[in-house]
Structure formats: C-alpha cells, structure tokens
Amino acid sequence: MSDSTLTAGSRVFDIDAIRADFPILQRKINDQTLVYLDTAATSQKPKQVIEALTNYYEQTNANVHRGVHTLSIEATDGYELARTKVAKFINAVRPEEVIWTRNTSESLNLVAATWAEANVGEGDNIVITAMEHHSNIVPWQHLAEKKNAELRYLAADEDGLLDISELDSIVDSRTKIVAATHMSNVLGSINPIAELANRAHAVGAVILVDAAQSVPHMPVDVQALDADFLCFSAHKMLGPTGIGVLWGRYELLEVMPPYMFGGDMILEVTYENATWNDLPYKFEAGTPNIADAIATGAAVDYLTELGMDNVWQHEQELTAYAMEQILSLDSVKVLGPQDSALRGGVISFIHGTIHPHDLGTALDQQGIAIRTGHHCAMPLVRSFDVVAAARASFYIYNTKSEIDALVNGISETERYFSRCPVA
Ligand SMILES: Cc1ncc(COP(=O)(O)O)c(C=O)c1O
Known part of the structure; x- marks a missing residue:
C-alpha cells in the first residue's frame, strides 16, 4: 500500500x-x-522538541520569575511564551487560564481537590461516563465518599457511543460537575461535549473535559465546546513527559483555593499567614518544569504548522x-x-x-x-x-x-x- x-x-x-x-x-x-x-499511551518526539530541550539546558538554564539576570529573564520569557502558545492552540481567552501541571492526572486531581472540594456537598452528585480513564474516576470516587455525595455514570450503548438518552434525569439540580472524556482511550468514541456542557450549565453545574486523547489529534476550541475545565498531557502530543495542562475559565480559577503551597504561588507571607498570587501562579507552587514547558511550546509549534x-x-x-x-x-x-x-x-x-x-x-x-x-x-x-x-x-x-x-x-x-x- x-x-x-x-x-x-x-x-x-x-x-x-x-x-x-x-x-x-x-x-x-x-x-x-x-x-x-x-x-495513545505516549507519542514519539520530533527532533524539534528534543532540540528545544537540549537547547534550553545548553543555552538558557535558570530559574524563572526570580532573577534579574539575562538567563533568568530568557527562561521566564520562554516559559511564558510556551503558555501563550498553548492558550492559542486551544483558543483560551487568555494565557492566565493555562496552568502547567505534571499531566492530565494531576490536572484532574487539581480540580477535584480545589473546585469540587469547595463546591460539592452532602447529597450533591458528580456525573462521569462509563468510559473514563482511572484518572477521571478515582478522584471523583474519593471526593464523593469524603463529601457523602453521589457518583453517577452516563452509560455507553452497545456501539460504544455515549448514551445520552437519560442525560436530563442523570444530570439534575443536585449535579455540581460533569466530568467526561472527549475521546475514549479504549473505544475511540468521541463524546458530544457541547451537548453535555449545555445540560450541565442548564442545571448550574460545571463541565470538565478530559482531553488527553483529543487535544493531540483534533482541533479543540475550549470556547466552542463551552467547557469550564479541560485537561491534557504534553507527552501524548509530541511533547515531553512530566508536564501537562489544566485550562479553566478565568472566573472559576480566580475564586478556587490553591492546590499546593510554597514559593511562587504567594503574593505576601507574614509569620501568621499568606495571600495568594495572581493566576496562573496561584496554582504553580515551587520551581516549575521550565524545560518541559518550553519543549511543549515546540510541540505546539510543530502541530500548528501541520x-x-x-x-x-x-x-x-x-x-x-x-x-x-x-x-x-x-x-x-x-x-x-x-x-x-x-x-x-x-x-x-x-x-x-x-x-x-x-x-x-x-x-x-x-x-x-x-x-x-x-x-x-x-x-x-x-x-x-x-x-x-x-x-x-x-x-x-x-x-x-x-x-x-x-x-x-x-x-x-x-x-x-x-x-x-x-x-
Ligand atoms: C483519556 C485519558 N485520560 C487521562 C489519561 C492520563 O494521562 P496521564 O497519564 O498523562 O496523566 C490518559 C492516559 O492514557 C487518557 O488516555
């Protein structure tokens, strides 16, 4: 052939x-x-991404957001430029909506441990689908148990497509979040996210999209999907391992409590307490994965060019x-x-x-x-x-x-x- x-x-x-x-x-x-x-487990890497990594370590290596010296400024610029590239790639309204995490799993856990921790209460429910990766099941099982909330599933039909015939009864006035994969990593099915978002918003819930298998392969526009949160990993889209993305609507991220505490995520610290930095830094405690963020930018460039x-x-x-x-x-x-x-x-x-x-x-x-x-x-x-x-x-x-x-x-x-x- x-x-x-x-x-x-x-x-x-x-x-x-x-x-x-x-x-x-x-x-x-x-x-x-x-x-x-x-x-679907992890993609291979083009030489442009490998070179972005080696070039960073050979020419730029320094910590970000902290220095006045040239290398630190260059590292910060590269790190933030990569964020801007990712934001554009998924049509985010602003780069501050892009949070660097370790991977899809961490992005999902971040939402469960912050937004959902603050918004899901006893008697509420969380809706996911029967075709989720463990990363989009287990954090919700844990949260549901902790909050005495219910975990509900949208089933797959016999063709392996999401059955949304019961959507209106499964997603009800006690639903706080609908968390669904955009594309199943087993069945390959593509889920009707905009439809799920529509129903979630009609009852005042938010929608989270596990886009680990979609962002690498198809045009994904967070605004067109009407998503509230969207998670993916760089390593499945030509980028390095150890870095992922949580995208969230600015208004939601702004009022969410931090996920981890430490350097960079604070505005001011006294011996008694602390205040939180602006987005996106509130969610990026400690020295971030600078080299891999920059290489993710190179992966985005490669895909954008294609x-x-x-x-x-x-x-x-x-x-x-x-x-x-x-x-x-x-x-x-x-x-x-x-x-x-x-x-x-x-x-x-x-x-x-x-x-x-x-x-x-x-x-x-x-x-x-x-x-x-x-x-x-x-x-x-x-x-x-x-x-x-x-x-x-x-x-x-x-x-x-x-x-x-x-x-x-x-x-x-x-x-x-x-x-x-x-x-
Ligand atoms: C649909 C889906 N969600 C989440 C994940 C978890 O991704 P990671 O291992 O990069 O956190 C995967 C990985 O295979 C996946 O396919």
Whole structure:
C-alpha cells in the first residue's frame, strides 16, 4: 500500500518529511524497523522538541520569575511564551487560564481537590461516563465518599457511543460537575461535549473535559465546546513527559483555593499567614518544569504548522483503513463504534483465541509496538467480559504500510499459534 498518496486538507501531508523528524523511527526492534502503534499511551518526539530541550539546558538554564539576570529573564520569557502558545492552540481567552501541571492526572486531581472540594456537598452528585480513564474516576470516587455525595455514570450503548438518552434525569439540580472524556482511550468514541456542557450549565453545574486523547489529534476550541475545565498531557502530543495542562475559565480559577503551597504561588507571607498570587501562579507552587514547558511550546509549534485539521484528517484516513483491514480478520472483535467515522485513531480489539499479552509479545518480535491490558479503564474493559484487550493507536507519523504490517503480524501470530500442539 503506497503512503505517498496520503493527503490531508488542501496541503500534501508529507509523511516522509514528518517521519524524518522522528529519530526513534529509525530504530530496529528485534531486527525489524519499529512500527510504533502506541501513541495513545505516549507519542514519539520530533527532533524539534528534543532540540528545544537540549537547547534550553545548553543555552538558557535558570530559574524563572526570580532573577534579574539575562538567563533568568530568557527562561521566564520562554516559559511564558510556551503558555501563550498553548492558550492559542486551544483558543483560551487568555494565557492566565493555562496552568502547567505534571499531566492530565494531576490536572484532574487539581480540580477535584480545589473546585469540587469547595463546591460539592452532602447529597450533591458528580456525573462521569462509563468510559473514563482511572484518572477521571478515582478522584471523583474519593471526593464523593469524603463529601457523602453521589457518583453517577452516563452509560455507553452497545456501539460504544455515549448514551445520552437519560442525560436530563442523570444530570439534575443536585449535579455540581460533569466530568467526561472527549475521546475514549479504549473505544475511540468521541463524546458530544457541547451537548453535555449545555445540560450541565442548564442545571448550574460545571463541565470538565478530559482531553488527553483529543487535544493531540483534533482541533479543540475550549470556547466552542463551552467547557469550564479541560485537561491534557504534553507527552501524548509530541511533547515531553512530566508536564501537562489544566485550562479553566478565568472566573472559576480566580475564586478556587490553591492546590499546593510554597514559593511562587504567594503574593505576601507574614509569620501568621499568606495571600495568594495572581493566576496562573496561584496554582504553580515551587520551581516549575521550565524545560518541559518550553519543549511543549515546540510541540505546539510543530502541530500548528501541520494544521490540526490536517492532523485529524490524516488520522481519520488511517483509522478508516485500519478498521477495514482489522475487521476483515474473522478472529478479531473491535471494541467501540464499528463505523470509523464515529471514532478517533485508537482501535482496541480482542482476538478469539490469542490472549492480548501473547499477541503483543508476538507482534513485538516483529518490531510492532501495540498496547495490551486494561488501558487504565478497568471497569470499561471488564464490561466486555474480558480482563485485557489489545490496542493499536495512530498519529501523524503512522502510515498505511504500518497498518498492513500490523494486520499481517496478527495473521502471522495466528499461524504460529495454530501450529502449537494443544496440551
Ligand atoms: C483519556 C485519558 N485520560 C487521562 C489519561 C492520563 O494521562 P496521564 O497519564 O498523562 O496523566 C490518559 C492516559 O492514557 C487518557 O488516555
């Protein structure tokens, strides 16, 4: 299958040029060229991001917001410029709405421990969906228990799409927050966030979006979604590990109590008490992750240059092709929507006779990296009466040839196991 014909939007999506930016794609795994199909866990990094990191440490390294010397000023400028780039990328009203955290998990925990801690009381309810990552389940379980509040779930239908037929009764006058994933990391389903936001706002609740799987792959506009909070991780969108984003509406962030206490987040400290710094610093206690914030800015530049419409279109083409190829295997069942137009580039599947871990190990022997396990969504995966699934996920650097390699790899593994004597 030729990849040179892949086009996205009005521009040619130059897949060869993109792949040349990712040094790791040259690696051999078990003597085979790496086929990396595990971006939903973490993406690979282009040399522009790697260079932003090394360049920072070689040329700029200094602490931010504290110094009058050149390096400190440059570090501060780079750190704040990256924040501005992220704000623009998601169409935030102002950069102060972008809080640097460690990852999506920390962003979600921050909202649970501050906004929700202050606003959820006994008898209130929190609404999430049945397809959340553990990071968007466990903080709410903990809070509900602590506050004697109820945790409610919006179910997924049999196609793996969110069932919103009961939305009006599940989200009611005692709902304080609706927290939903934008795109499921298991099913690939894309959830109707604007509709959820509409209902949440109608009852005076807020809406939080777990955008860990959407911001890296599709245009996301926090204003168009009418979101109140939105969380994502840099490492899934070409950026480094250890840094993530919490975006929140300015008016909400402004009245929220701090999450952590220490340097930078204060305005004034006496021996008796302290007052809090302005946004975004109120939520950034201590020396921040300066280098990784700057490298996240480089990742945003890279994606912006490609165009998020083009990124999304490329992935839609790959997903449509992959669904067609994978569904042609009799032995494989795909979880989630069977219609590729209703999903993003994450395909979880179960083989009729081969355990996902065996399949993952056999594919690794062929240089193909997929994910196997519960994908940090145990309740959802178990609802299919399995404890684990295999998952292939795609990004800007993947090709139709790599999907062919995956499908051939599955067939090859089937042939291998069919030759094994049955005990
Ligand atoms: C939908 C979703 N939410 C949250 C997370 C957690 O992200 P992180 O591990 O970067 O905190 C993930 C990671 O896979 C995810 O896919």
